[in-house]
Amino acid sequence: MKKRVLVTYQMFKEGYKLLMEKFEVTFPPEGRETFTYDEVYEMLPQYDVLQSMFNFPVDRKLMERGLPRLELVSNYAVGFDNIDIPSALELGITVTNTPGPVTEPTAELAFGLMIAVARRIADVDHRLRVPGALKWGLLENLGYSMCGKTLGIIGMGRIGQALARRAKANCMNVIYHNRNRVDPEIEQEYGARYVSFEELLKDADFVSVNVPYSKATYHMISTGQIALMKPTAILINTARGPIVDELALAQALKEHRIYGAGLDVFEFGDMVSQELLELDNVVLTPHLGTQTFDVRNEMAAFVSRNIINFYEGGPVSRVTRQ
Numbered sequence: 001m002k003k004r005v006l007v008t009y010q011m012f013k014e015g016y017k018l019l020m021e022k023f024e025v026t027f028p029p030e031g032r033e034t035f036t037y038d039e040v041y042e043m044l045p046q047y048d049v050l051q052s053m054f055n056f057p058v059d060r061k062l063m064e065r066g067l068p069r070l071e072l073v074s075n076y077a078v079g080f081d082n083i084d085i086p087s088a089l090e091l092g093i094t095v096t097n098t099p100g101p102v103t104e105p106t107a108e109l110a111f112g113l114m115i116a117v118a119r120r121i122a123d124v125d126h127r128l129r130v131p132g133a134l135k136w137g138l139l140e141n142l143g144y145s146m147c148g149k150t151l152g153i154i155g156m157g158r159i160g161q162a163l164a165r166r167a168k169a170n171c172m173n174v175i176y177h178n179r180n181r182v183d184p185e186i187e188q189e190y191g192a193r194y195v196s197f198e199e200l201l202k203d204a205d206f207v208s209v210n211v212p213y214s215k216a217t218y219h220m221i222s223t224g225q226i227a228l229m230k231p232t233a234i235l236i237n238t239a240r241g242p243i244v245d246e247l248a249l250a251q252a253l254k255e256h257r258i259y260g261a262g263l264d265v266f267e268f269g270d271m272v273s274q275e276l277l278e279l280d281n282v283v284l285t286p287h288l289g290t291q292t293f294d295v296r297n298e299m300a301a302f303v304s305r306n307i308i309n310f311y312e313g314g315p316v317s318r319v320t321r322q
Contacts, residue, residue, distance in 0.1 A: 005307060006047040008056045009034045009076070012293075015300025022308060023049075041065055048072070049307055054079055055269075060087035067091065074306050076299055078102045078159075079240060080319050081213040095319040096306040099158060101298035106289040107162035110238045111170075113262025114151075114206050116283045117234045119143040123280050144205070144232065144259070147171040152204025154220070155211035155239070156182050156192070163208055164190035175200055201228040206236060213240035223248045226258060233258045238289050241265040250275035253282055264289055 002024045007016075010028045019025055026047070028035050035043070037057060044050060044066040052058050054077030063070060063084070070093060073083060078099045088095050116122050120143040127134040134141070151167040153160045153176040161182075164174045167190075174192040176182075177200045187194065201207060207229065211217050221235065222245035229235070235258060237244050246267035252258055253276075260281040266272050276282055290299065306316045 003048040003311060004046065005049040005051055006035075006040065006043060007051040008040060009053045011076075011300055012297055015297040015302075016304055018301075019304035019307060037062070045069060049074060049310075051076065051303060051307070052082065053077065054082055056082060058083040058088075060084050060091075063088060063091055063093055066093075072096065072307065072310050074303050074310075075319075076303050078106075079212060081240060083319075085319060089320070094310065094316075096303075096310070096317050097319055098299050098302040098306070099317055101295055101302050102290050103158040103162050105292055105295045106159050106238050107166060109264060109285070109289050110159075110163050110208055110210070110236050110262075111166045113236050113238070113264065113283055113285070114146065114208075114234065117236075117260040117262045117281075118146055118206075122283045126280070144234075146206075149173070149205035150175060150203060151206045151208065152176065152195075152200040153192075154197070154200065154207065154209050156186075157210065159238075160208070160210040161186065161190065163210065164192055172206075175204060198228060201225055202230075204233060205230065206234045208236040209239045209243055211239055211243065213243055217243050219243070219245045221245065221249070223252075226252045229258050231257060231259065235261040236263075237261075238264040241267040241269070246273050247275060250279065250282075253279050256281075 004024045007025060007027045010033050016025060041062055044062065048069055049072045050066065050070060051074045058073055073088060073093055073095045075083060075095065075097045078097055080095060080097050083095055085095060120141060124134060124141050147170060150173040153164060153174065156176040156178040160176065167174050174190055175195045176192050177195060177197045181194045209221065220243050226248060249261060250273055253261060262283045264285045264287055272284060276284060309316045
């Protein structure tokens, strides 16, 4: 009998082709974007694998409902803050994620946000579309160059390193802070220098947040940290919204205590603070980090390989801690 996989979201099927050949896979019905939590709760006892999305809550109650049959929660995301990892480990349920495919597109978007904020691309685009709203002139609409500036990377993992590579190619200096210092070979490759968290905030012209979300990183950037930054600094967050105190950031942007920000994630999910929406020195995108046609299929293939390899003895991207 084939193992059964429950997928919480209606995704492109191309990346799931091999999985559907080997397993019995259930997607939401055509015309439906997603299963609700209550629907998954009712269905889960009949499945061996839950293939969750980054925004679908997998709590202890849900996992206990899936026992004794549920063996694997395969998350479609690099992050896993939507899953109660300690409970999963305690219950003997394996959790996997998809770090590989998200690296380059997320770094790509972070670098794009840096350019958009520094060169005021979104701001002037908006005003060009309103008759009389934009003033032309040699000293109008000035922004900041990036070449020669310092990028401070908070979190020098896969995405942080991919961003460092782009910064180096753009003749920028790179400093970073990480829970553990990376290997000297990696520092040499990107010309990156390890500094304290406080030193990074004080010295960087661009600060990019690239750490996982956890209790330890909640509001890692708030009023006190913003106060350390240069008035010309630009903050970029493509990680998780609650890492940045959104209201504190909005107030700092309003008062021009820092130059600008680029945000792909928000503290309150898809509810963007009105304070941010009213500002012209912040560029906002709706979690576009991995929103490309090719990456969506790559992530589906990756999550499928995790499931197949879990049962066939191949390598899986296993989450072992929170």
